[in-house]
Amino acid sequence: MAALKVSSVKTLADQPNLNHIPPAYVFRTSSTNDQGPEDGEASEEPIPVVDFSLLTSGTPDQRSRVVQDLGYACQEWGFFMVINHGVDEGLTKRILQGCGEFFDLTEEEKSEYEGRHVLDPIRCGTSFNASVEEIFFWRDYLKVMVHPEFHSPNKPARFSEVLEEYTKAVRGVVRRLLGGISESLGLESCHLDRILDLESSLQILTANLYPPCPQPELAMGMPPHSDHGLLTMLIQNGIGGLQIHHKGRWVKVNAVPGAFLVNTGDHMEILSNGKYGSVLHRAVVNDKTTRMSISVSNGPSPETIVSPVQELLENGSCPAAYIGMKYKDYLELQQSNKLDGNSCLNRVRI
Ligand SMILES: O=C(O)CCC(=O)C(=O)O
Ligand SMILES: [Fe+2]
Numbered sequence: 001m002a003a004l005k006v007s008s009v010k011t012l013a014d015q016p017n018l019n020h021i022p023p024a025y026v027f028r029t030s031s032t033n034d035q036g037p038e039d040g041e042a043s044e045e046p047i048p049v050v051d052f053s054l055l056t057s058g059t060p061d062q063r064s065r066v067v068q069d070l071g072y073a074c075q076e077w078g079f080f081m082v083i084n085h086g087v088d089e090g091l092t093k094r095i096l097q098g099c100g101e102f103f104d105l106t107e108e109e110k111s112e113y114e115g116r117h118v119l120d121p122i123r124c125g126t127s128f129n130a131s132v133e134e135i136f137f138w139r140d141y142l143k144v145m146v147h148p149e150f151h152s153p154n155k156p157a158r159f160s161e162v163l164e165e166y167t168k169a170v171r172g173v174v175r176r177l178l179g180g181i182s183e184s185l186g187l188e189s190c191h192l193d194r195i196l197d198l199e200s201s202l203q204i205l206t207a208n209l210y211p212p213c214p215q216p217e218l219a220m221g222m223p224p225h226s227d228h229g230l231l232t233m234l235i236q237n238g239i240g241g242l243q244i245h246h247k248g249r250w251v252k253v254n255a256v257p258g259a260f261l262v263n264t265g266d267h268m269e270i271l272s273n274g275k276y277g278s279v280l281h282r283a284v285v286n287d288k289t290t291r292m293s294i295s296v297s298n299g300p301s302p303e304t305i306v307s308p309v310q311e312l313l314e315n316g317s318c319p320a321a322y323i324g325m326k327y328k329d330y331l332e333l334q335q336s337n338k339l340d341g342n343s344c345l346n347r348v349r350i
Pocket of ligand 2: 225227232281295325
């Protein structure tokens with residue numbers, strides 16, 4: 001029997017006089033709300049900031065300080081903001097606008113990109129994996145694989161040029177950051193680039209749309225999860241909602257305007273043998289404004305088998321804590337299941 005199609009949250013939120021969310025969207029009940037640190041009120045704390053310009057053109061001293069900052073941010077937080085990254089502000093505006101226009105296409109136009117399989121290069125839909133979920137998230141999405149092979153929906157007009165330009169610029173920043181992170185692990189700066197075959201890195205852009213929700217305290221935009229890949233680079237339309245899990249608490253991310261919000265992914269945890277843990281994060285919704293975020297996941301090449309870096313295992317004195325798995329296979333496993341914490345990592349933990 002064909003699965004029942006779940007309509008977009010955008011369509012739902014556009015209904016006049018929507019005062020309640022349908023029961024299928026109730027993620028939290030008042031009895032599970034604010035119960036302890038797992039679901040408690042999010043706090044505000046200063047989050048690590050990395051000045052990218054010092055990594056690329058600072059003095060040797062400044063550079064080594066940034067490498068240290070990166071190591072600290074990856075080890076203690078799994079999250080940091082990147083400022084002075086050199087990606088043109090106009091380009092960032094255009095990609096946000098282009099993704100907004102994609103969500104504004106008619107349902108019929110968008111249905112061309114629904115996708116049948118989780119590894120289809122272009123997919124749009126609602127929630128995370130509506131075919132296996134009982135509770136839906138207050139989120140619509142567009143996912144596009146942009147590297148090593150470039151794909152793009154052919155609407156809206158000129159979207160594909162902006163998509164290509166933006167994701168290429170992000171790849172440049174990611175490669176330099178990974179060079180710094182490689183050094184922070186005591187490796188040569190090109191080490192990760194080489195063993196992960198970053199020339200053919202798999203890069204996926206995901207646009208997330210969170211329309212205003214009449215009962216934001218009951219719904220969830222994206223539940224707690226970790227990302228596949230090495231680094232996820234996120235921007236948003238000026239509206240907050242991202243929270244990260246830090247030392248047992250949820251921390252609200254108050255973004256520095258123009259900064260990239262960067263989090264470590266599962267494959268960073270695997271290759272660093274657990275030193276740089278993949279951070280849990282979630283997106284909450286609000287009842288006033290549509291929030292949009294664009295996350296770009298950056299992984300190794302699809303064929304790379306990711307396992308802990310040999311040099312970090314210190315000749316057997318520190319045993320590998322993860323088995324190797326091909327990145328493409330891990331991705332398929334993660335995308336085919338429900339979004340549930342970092343449960344996919346358990347499949348490769350020894
Ligand atoms: O919208 C956000 O802030 C988070 C999005 C996210 O976690 C993702 O796309 O993986
Ligand atoms: Fe995420």
